Every structure is written in C-alpha cells, then in structure tokens.
Amino acid sequence: MLDGKFHTDGSQAVTFIKPSRYTVLVPLTNDRHLAYNTSSQAFSVWDADDLALWNALVDHGAQEFSAKYRGFVQGGYCLNADADELEIVRARYENVRHNDSHLMMTIAPTLSCNFGCHYCFQGLDKPLTKMTPSVRTATKAFLLEQLEGRKSFHLTWYGGEPLMDQDAIWDVSKDAIAYCDANGIKYTSMMISNGYKMTVPVAEKLKKARVSRVQITIDGDAEAHDSRRHLTSGRGTFDKIIENIREVTARRLLTVSVRVNIDGQNEANARAVLDELHSEGLGLHNGVSVYFAPVESVAENASGCDGCLSKTDYADVESRLQQLAFEKGLMATPKMPRFLGLCTAVKPNSYVIVPNGDLHKCWDTVMESKMRVGSVMKGSTRKTDAGIEAMWNQWSPFDNDVCSSCTLLPTCGGACAFKFVHNDYASGEAGRLPCPSLKFNMAEQLFLRAKARGFVTDDDWHQKNSPTVKESGMLTGNTHTFSSIQAIHNALQGPQEL
Incomplete structure (x- = not known):
C-alpha cells in the first residue's frame, strides 16, 4: 500500500516508488521470468514487457507511481520510495521473536x-x-x-x-x-x-x-x-x-x-x-x-x-x-518459509528441558551441561548461565552485513543461531555455515512450485540461466564464509567473559 500525501491546498502530492530489495527473478526461456518477493511472499510469472518495466524502474532507482506499476506494488515488488525496507523486515522479525502470547x-x-x-x-x-x-x-x-x-x-x-x-x-x-x-x-x-x-x-x-x-x-x-x-x-x-x-x-x-x-x-x-x-x-x-x-x-x-x-x-x-x-504424493509444493531461524533458541522464555532439569536454548547443546542457560530446579543457578543465555538473546541476523544485505533475509531469518553462537562446537562447511539449502536451490524450488500450479512446463527451464548456482554467480547473492561467521561468533563471546 502507498500512503497518499497532500499539499496544504488539498491537492495530492506525487508519490514515488522504488523496487523491493527482496525480489528474486528466475530467468526462463522465451523471455519470461519467475518473480518471487521474500518479504511479501508474492509469486508471479513475468513476460518480456513486465521485465522491461521492472528493469527501467531498477535503473532509475525510484519512479513516480502510475497505474502501470500497480501490479508491482500490489505484489510487494515495489514500495514507497521513502520506506526503509530493512527496518520494516526487522520490525516484523522482532515482533515474531518477542511475541509473548x-x-x-x-x-x-x-x-x-x-x-x-x-x-x-x-x-x-x-x-x-x-x-x-x-x-x-x-x-x-x-x-x-x-x-x-x-x-x-x-x-x-x-x-x-x-x-x-x-x-x-x-x-x-x-x-x-x-x-x-x-x-x-x-x-x-x-x-x-x-x-x-x-x-x-x-x-x-x-x-x-x-x-x-x-x-x-x-x-x-x-x-x-x-x-x-x-x-x-x-x-x-x-x-x-x-x-x-x-x-x-x-x-x-x-x-x-x-x-x-x-x-x-x-x-x-x-x-x-x-x-x-x-x-x-x-x-x-x-x-x-x-x-x-x-x-x-x-x-x-x-x-x-x-x-x-x-x-x-x-x-x-x-x-x-x-x-x-x-x-509420488509425499511432499506438497514447496512453500517458502517466513523467518526460518525463529526457533526456541532465539525466542526469549522458550527453552529445552533435559532429564536433569537443565535448561538449554538449542536442541544441539543438550549433551553439554556447560552450555546450559539455567535449571528448573530451584537454587541450582550457575554464574555462567546468564552469560550463555545473553549470547543467544543478543544474537540477531540484522547485526551482520552478510545477513542484513541478503535477499533471502525475510525467508531465512539467519537460519541457525547455533552456528553463530557456538560456531567453534561444529565442524565442516555443513556444520559451521548457517545459510540454508534454499540459498543454493531457490530457483529450483520456485520452478517446481510453478510447475505444480501449471504456470510453467519443463520446457520453460533454461539450463544455463535458470539455476540458482551458475558460473556467473548465485542468483541469491553472497553467503556466509568461515571468516564472517567466526567474526560474529567472537563478538558474541563478550558477555560470557565478564
């Protein structure tokens, strides 16, 4: 939705729109594209005219709103040029994360x-x-x-x-x-x-x-x-x-x-x-x-x-x-998640309780008593509990450049906080890097969804241009590296050392 603004004489002011930073385009054959917005979750098939209109908007950065952009605005592919889209997503994330109801x-x-x-x-x-x-x-x-x-x-x-x-x-x-x-x-x-x-x-x-x-x-x-x-x-x-x-x-x-x-x-x-x-x-x-x-x-x-x-x-x-x-009828059509990483680990007042009464934030730490954050047993608090829980509560995907600039942020939400907070506890790329598989196969998942709904056929897939991962780079942009994760992990250790 666009907010209408008015001059003092009552006439309506001009409204400018800009392209959403969370729009993903999957190239198909015959100059068509799948368009998905990770924030609004709108999903469409664009033809050559749609793409030309979109590219012109991207090139200019902002344009005066007119009826030709109505579909883009309704789908969330465009928004008011004055809006801070990252802050909108952050507010939505925080609302879900801290929903005490x-x-x-x-x-x-x-x-x-x-x-x-x-x-x-x-x-x-x-x-x-x-x-x-x-x-x-x-x-x-x-x-x-x-x-x-x-x-x-x-x-x-x-x-x-x-x-x-x-x-x-x-x-x-x-x-x-x-x-x-x-x-x-x-x-x-x-x-x-x-x-x-x-x-x-x-x-x-x-x-x-x-x-x-x-x-x-x-x-x-x-x-x-x-x-x-x-x-x-x-x-x-x-x-x-x-x-x-x-x-x-x-x-x-x-x-x-x-x-x-x-x-x-x-x-x-x-x-x-x-x-x-x-x-x-x-x-x-x-x-x-x-x-x-x-x-x-x-x-x-x-x-x-x-x-x-x-x-x-x-x-x-x-x-x-x-x-x-x-x-084989064993899986529904792929549906993109909303803030995949919002689990008990990052939600305050949500915990994992283990047999001896220890409280943990994550399923993957239950075998390590030193990683607990408290206990259901009265009088058994440790000095380290509060510091470890603070690391979980202080972590946010919006606090690092890789996640905060990622097109998939509204879908991923940082994916796995464990791989940031306790990164030195895991091993290998799969164990230590948090980016979910969706980062590497989003085009393929969107195509399967579109095919199941009858919007495309196998002939619409372009073997060179459609894949998420191709020689020219990734459709979904940059991923975390061992260095980026380690830097975030090191920064989170502060509260425990006090």
Missing part, C-alpha cells in the same frame, strides 16, 4: 536411545538417565509458571528417544493440558522419535496427550536403513518402523513426517525410501509426508563430517529428491 518448549525426558546411529550428535555412548520424580515435578511447575498469560503453547518431545520414558510424557502432558484448557490457552504438541516404539497403543496415548504429529527418520530401504539406524544390539529397525507408520496412520491417530538424512553416499537410498513409502500406499492423502535434511557435524560427540555434502552439492541433491517426492 505464544510459548514454545521442548522437553527431552531422557537422552537414552535404543538406536546406535553412527552420525548421532549424542555419539554412541548415550546416558541412560530419565527424569526423576523431583525433576518431573519441577518441570511441571516451571511450565505452569511460564504459561501464565499466554494465548497459545507448543510443546515438542525430544531425546534421545522420548518414548524410552513414556511416564514423563503422560504425566507432564496431563498437567500442561489441564492448565491450558482451564485458562483458554491453545495447546499443540509434536514429537521427534525414531518410530520403533510408536505402536498403535502408544499412538493412542499420544493422541490423548494431544501429540498430533511425529517426525521419524528413515534412511533408505531396509538394507541401507538398518546399516545406519539399527538398535544398539545391531538388529534392524526398518520393518518395525514401516509397520508402525502404516498402522498408526491407517487409524488416523497421528500424522507422520518422515525425515531422510542425506550425505554424500545415500541419494539412491533416499530414492528407495520414497519408493517404499509409495508402494505401501502412504502419502499426503493419509497423513505421511517426507522432507530431507543434510547430515551435519554439530557436536563434539558426533563422528565427524567425512561423508557430509557441501552446501551446493546438498542443495542439488535435495532439488532432485523434492521433485521425486512431489511426484
């Missing part, structure tokens, strides 16, 4: 796990402890205290394998749900599980505990998955997980998001997962979806990043897999 919490009732995955951030020597009655009581008290005055609450169950301590799940959920219902707070919950113990009886209890979605990792067909994600005894898990997913979704007890971890050796295995799920009749129609994630080394206990793909290579693999998943 919504609370997010993650609880890991145990860090124990019945799997022995070689790439696990916990390593192979996992603790066996569960929440003691006193920690469980303190956890419930802490939750109810934090819930006061909220309008909505989302609880994630995490581990280890959270189903290794089901008593804590039922106990804490019961009290939290009762409080939310009594105080008009909307309650939602999901779980990160390996799926082995997610039988129908367990799923029925999860539904009662208002867990509506479970994320389960499957890493290939039976042979490939069982070689990577087996029980600690070495026995395979694939058949049991598939059976559980089939039985639970057939009864509409839960929706299941299947995560497929990708490294340099398993693209074929990932394709096999899609074939297996499709052959079982599973898909979006009965509550099963798939998404892909890179294997990264983000903890000292992980086995390293020898098989990790580079950011560019992973994005290339992800694009091919997304296309196949969409064709």
Whole structure:
C-alpha cells in the first residue's frame, strides 16, 4: 500500500516508488521470468514487457507511481520510495521473536536411545538417565509458571528417544493440558522419535496427550536403513518402523513426517525410501509426508563430517529428491518459509528441558551441561548461565552485513543461531555455515512450485540461466564464509567473559 500525501491546498502530492530489495527473478526461456518477493511472499510469472518495466524502474532507482506499476506494488515488488525496507523486515522479525502470547518448549525426558546411529550428535555412548520424580515435578511447575498469560503453547518431545520414558510424557502432558484448557490457552504438541516404539497403543496415548504429529527418520530401504539406524544390539529397525507408520496412520491417530538424512553416499537410498513409502500406499492423502535434511557435524560427540555434502552439492541433491517426492504424493509444493531461524533458541522464555532439569536454548547443546542457560530446579543457578543465555538473546541476523544485505533475509531469518553462537562446537562447511539449502536451490524450488500450479512446463527451464548456482554467480547473492561467521561468533563471546 502507498500512503497518499497532500499539499496544504488539498491537492495530492506525487508519490514515488522504488523496487523491493527482496525480489528474486528466475530467468526462463522465451523471455519470461519467475518473480518471487521474500518479504511479501508474492509469486508471479513475468513476460518480456513486465521485465522491461521492472528493469527501467531498477535503473532509475525510484519512479513516480502510475497505474502501470500497480501490479508491482500490489505484489510487494515495489514500495514507497521513502520506506526503509530493512527496518520494516526487522520490525516484523522482532515482533515474531518477542511475541509473548505464544510459548514454545521442548522437553527431552531422557537422552537414552535404543538406536546406535553412527552420525548421532549424542555419539554412541548415550546416558541412560530419565527424569526423576523431583525433576518431573519441577518441570511441571516451571511450565505452569511460564504459561501464565499466554494465548497459545507448543510443546515438542525430544531425546534421545522420548518414548524410552513414556511416564514423563503422560504425566507432564496431563498437567500442561489441564492448565491450558482451564485458562483458554491453545495447546499443540509434536514429537521427534525414531518410530520403533510408536505402536498403535502408544499412538493412542499420544493422541490423548494431544501429540498430533511425529517426525521419524528413515534412511533408505531396509538394507541401507538398518546399516545406519539399527538398535544398539545391531538388529534392524526398518520393518518395525514401516509397520508402525502404516498402522498408526491407517487409524488416523497421528500424522507422520518422515525425515531422510542425506550425505554424500545415500541419494539412491533416499530414492528407495520414497519408493517404499509409495508402494505401501502412504502419502499426503493419509497423513505421511517426507522432507530431507543434510547430515551435519554439530557436536563434539558426533563422528565427524567425512561423508557430509557441501552446501551446493546438498542443495542439488535435495532439488532432485523434492521433485521425486512431489511426484509420488509425499511432499506438497514447496512453500517458502517466513523467518526460518525463529526457533526456541532465539525466542526469549522458550527453552529445552533435559532429564536433569537443565535448561538449554538449542536442541544441539543438550549433551553439554556447560552450555546450559539455567535449571528448573530451584537454587541450582550457575554464574555462567546468564552469560550463555545473553549470547543467544543478543544474537540477531540484522547485526551482520552478510545477513542484513541478503535477499533471502525475510525467508531465512539467519537460519541457525547455533552456528553463530557456538560456531567453534561444529565442524565442516555443513556444520559451521548457517545459510540454508534454499540459498543454493531457490530457483529450483520456485520452478517446481510453478510447475505444480501449471504456470510453467519443463520446457520453460533454461539450463544455463535458470539455476540458482551458475558460473556467473548465485542468483541469491553472497553467503556466509568461515571468516564472517567466526567474526560474529567472537563478538558474541563478550558477555560470557565478564
């Protein structure tokens, strides 16, 4: 929208507009372009006339508004020339980040796990402890205290394998749900599980505990998955997980998001997962979806990043897999996120609670007591807690030149604060650089979305000009480097040293 300004005589003043800094153009064949604005989330197909009008506006920097620019303005591709677009996005980001009406919490009732995955951030020597009655009581008290005055609450169950301590799940959920219902707070919950113990009886209890979605990792067909994600005894898990997913979704007890971890050796295995799920009749129609994630080394206990793909290579693999998943009815059309990095780590008053009652900001630090920011147990505060929490709270993607100048900032929101705050804790490009895969395959994702909606066909893709990453550079601009991340990381260490 453009604000109308008036002279003292009542006549309307001239309004000038400028091109949005958050407009991404994907060249197609026949002088057409896909246009997407990461701030407004408008998505269009432009012809040669649209592009000529746009280029003239970009060349001039600002133009007097007229009817020919109306479509650009309505889509957010242009805005008032007096507007500070970065500040507009910053204000929107801060409003979401500091929205006290919504609370997010993650609880890991145990860090124990019945799997022995070689790439696990916990390593192979996992603790066996569960929440003691006193920690469980303190956890419930802490939750109810934090819930006061909220309008909505989302609880994630995490581990280890959270189903290794089901008593804590039922106990804490019961009290939290009762409080939310009594105080008009909307309650939602999901779980990160390996799926082995997610039988129908367990799923029925999860539904009662208002867990509506479970994320389960499957890493290939039976042979490939069982070689990577087996029980600690070495026995395979694939058949049991598939059976559980089939039985639970057939009864509409839960929706299941299947995560497929990708490294340099398993693209074929990932394709096999899609074939297996499709052959079982599973898909979006009965509550099963798939998404892909890179294997990264983000903890000292992980086995390293020898098989990790580079950011560019992973994005290339992800694009091919997304296309196949969409064709098999296991993935909806790609939808660009809004502030991807806004998780519990950067939202004040949102925490991860681990079995001994320690509070963390990030899932990736739960194995390291020295990285905690507090405790649900009264009287157990450490001098270092406040300093570590301050690093998380003080971090912002708007405080560094790379993020603040990036076209993808409204979509990305810095992506992963962990890789800034605890950058020295991770290894390799995948583990230490925060830019998401979208930075390297946005054109491909937008094209898939446009093709699914019937706006383009495969013939519209220009092999040389359309890709996100090409010889002339990246469509989405500069990325973080080891040096840029290290400089930000070093600057954040100040509060801890005081």
